[in-house]
Amino acid sequence: MRARDPDLGQITLQDSGSAPRGEHRRSGRRFDALAALGFLLFAFVLVWPVLLGRVPVASDTLYLWAPWSQLPHEPVNTPVLADSSLLFLPWMVFGREAVQAGEWPLWDPHSFAGFPYAANSQNQLYYPLTWLLWLLPLSAHIQVLVVFNIWFAGFGAYLFTRRLAVGRCAAFIAGVAFAGSGIMQLVIELWGVSSVYAWLPWVMYFTDRALTERHSGWTAAAASAVALQLVAGHLQYAVYTLFLLGVWVLLRMATDGRAVGPARVAEYAVRSAGIAALGVGAALVHLAPLFELSGLSGRAGARVSSNSPPLSSMLRSLAPQFFGDGGTTGSPLVFNDLWYAGVPALILAVLALFARPRGVVWLWAGLGAVAVAVGYGIGPFLYARWLPGLSGMLPIRIGYLFVFAVAVLAALGVDAYMRLHAKRPRSAFLTLGLVLTLVTLALVGALGLRAETSDAALGALQDQQAARAASISAVTLIALAIVTGILRKSPWRRKAVFASIALLAALQMADLATAVPDYNSYVRPEAIMPASPAVEWLRARSAEGRVLGRGVGSEQPVLVPNVQLLYGLQSVAGYDSLHTRDYED
Numbered sequence: 001m002r003a004r005d006p007d008l009g010q011i012t013l014q015d016s017g018s019a020p021r022g023e024h025r026r027s028g029r030r031f032d033a034l035a036a037l038g039f040l041l042f043a044f045v046l047v048w049p050v051l052l053g054r055v056p057v058a059s060d061t062l063y064l065w066a067p068w069s070q071l072p073h074e075p076v077n078t079p080v081l082a083d084s085s086l087l088f089l090p091w092m093v094f095g096r097e098a099v100q101a102g103e104w105p106l107w108d109p110h111s112f113a114g115f116p117y118a119a120n121s122q123n124q125l126y127y128p129l130t131w132l133l134w135l136l137p138l139s140a141h142i143q144v145l146v147v148f149n150i151w152f153a154g155f156g157a158y159l160f161t162r163r164l165a166v167g168r169c170a171a172f173i174a175g176v177a178f179a180g181s182g183i184m185q186l187v188i189e190l191w192g193v194s195s196v197y198a199w200l201p202w203v204m205y206f207t208d209r210a211l212t213e214r215h216s217g218w219t220a221a222a223a224s225a226v227a228l229q230l231v232a233g234h235l236q237y238a239v240y241t242l243f244l245l246g247v248w249v250l251l252r253m254a255t256d257g258r259a260v261g262p263a264r265v266a267e268y269a270v271r272s273a274g275i276a277a278l279g280v281g282a283a284l285v286h287l288a289p290l291f292e293l294s295g296l297s298g299r300a301g302a303r304v305s306s307n308s309p310p311l312s313s314m315l316r317s318l319a320p321q322f323f324g325d326g327g328t329t330g331s332p333l334v335f336n337d338l339w340y341a342g343v344p345a346l347i348l349a350v351l352a353l354f355a356r357p358r359g360v361v362w363l364w365a366g367l368g369a370v371a372v373a374v375g376y377g378i379g380p381f382l383y384a385r386w387l388p389g390l391s392g393m394l395p396i397r398i399g400y401l402f403v404f405a406v407a408v409l410a411a412l413g414v415d416a417y418m419r420l421h422a423k424r425p426r427s428a429f430l431t432l433g434l435v436l437t438l439v440t441l442a443l444v445g446a447l448g449l450r451a452e453t454s455d456a457a458l459g460a461l462q463d464q465q466a467a468r469a470a471s472i473s474a475v476t477l478i479a480l481a482i483v484t485g486i487l488r489k490s491p492w493r494r495k496a497v498f499a500s501i502a503l504l505a506a507l508q509m510a511d512l513a514t515a516v517p518d519y520n521s522y523v524r525p526e527a528i529m530p531a532s533p534a535v536e537w538l539r540a541r542s543a544e545g546r547v548l549g550r551g552v553g554s555e556q557p558v559l560v561p562n563v564q565l566l567y568g569l570q571s572v573a574g575y576d577s578l579h580t581r582d583y584e585d
Helices: 023-048 048-052 058-063 083-100 127-132 138-162 166-177 182-186 191-213 218-230 236-282 284-294 309-315 343-353 357-377 380-385 395-423 425-450 454-487 491-513 535-539
Strands: 002-004 010-013
Touching: 002 491, 010 454, 023 048, 023 138, 023 166, 023 491, 048 138, 058 083, 058 138, 083 138, 083 191, 083 309, 127 138, 138 166, 138 182, 138 191, 138 236, 166 343, 166 491, 182 191, 182 395, 191 218, 191 395, 218 236, 218 284, 236 284, 236 357, 236 395, 309 425, 343 395, 343 425, 343 454, 343 491, 357 395, 395 425, 425 454, 454 491
Parallel strands: none
Antiparallel strands: 002 010
16 A cells, blocks of 8 residues: 655555554654754754853943943954844843832833833733743843744744645754754844744644634634734734735635635635734734834834845855855845755755645745745835835845745655655656756856955855855765665665655754854853943942933944943933834934
């Protein structure tokens, strides 16, 4: 009897004496538990200094400004991470201290003549996980949150891709690609972004189960996931999630229409609309004051620039540091445009397009293409930036959907490739040759850009990045070619498939773990809030007035906005992601 192996995601032959269904379920649950553990271990690999007691927060960037810049200090690790110490850390500290003092922090008395703290879109005041983490010391709060976000993103992507009828090993690769992507690694210190990032696959997973299983429990879980993403931080990523959710529901309605009938299709529409409405409604305690404050925003009614980065910068999806590193060479890496999901995942995603693709493959490929077109302003997609609600946002952040599409396509690629070589091994070899050609052309294009570089340091970095991409691509393709050869006549077929996919997963983890080395900042717990005699002098006289941080001549400003929250100082300055210039005036 020909059947589908649930663990390996391929067509295999099972005899009539195969294991009972209950045994398969128990085996599947054990694999799921191992996958969850695997994502936890992967999280610790990405943030390994946490195991040494270090705290992932860029407090070292405060030494870019006075008064800390005048003190002896080590070089700042990654200057572009400054928002960690200028935004997210001060908000976290203020919220914790207000609650410890017995007051719910609706109002921030330290900034300007007072500022509506609860209206801030990224301070996580109404995020339930924050309430639990308030019970921990500040350093442990940050450490647990960072590890949890990586684990949560990976396991969520794993569960969702399992809904697409791919094997568990393939789904594990997808989870690693999403959890360890360039975007995620570059925002682990920006909790208002990384927390939102991690919720996307869970919104998709719960909603898909709610639609197909018609259970109120899954519907409630889906609505809760929508609400939790909305209160977890940066709303732009939640907007993209709702867009993706709408596309997925429409696909479900179109593909399931014949099988379930028009009544069920209508139920899909009603249930999904209810999920979105309930989720947004539950988050209104957070959203309502935000929308009111947004009316004072300097971004309100503004249109983002029509200028876009060159499409060649997409080479970062193959060589993450090709155009620069953390700030010492070339263009500094910023999470917005590092759409990197790992070379093995990218190759597997391309394989999904050529190895007998299914309709679902074209959906995710189309979503990835739309993300590229919007992010880089290609053709009419440029005008998507000016839609209501999107005009004040940075369009390049739609790379969030590109990374998720690549992760899902990677899982589908494993499944499609295994199916292809099971039926036509020669076609599988030819497909690998086609992918090799595409990778070679991309690297040749990269070398063409390299020839235009006059910066010696950047040129050396680009050579290293091109060599890295070429070597990882070669190892991935050779591994797939060996698998194709082994599986044609191997008596240990099933074990060989398992081992080979596990090898691909290990290669994917190793790739992502070394993609942006030393980018993130880690400080000792006692250095989260750097000490300064000048700050202590101001704190001793805090009742005498408010501080206005200003530079002298060409000097950097003293006490840049928001850091006063760290030390309990009164200030007439401040800012947040809304750029509330009208409020400041």
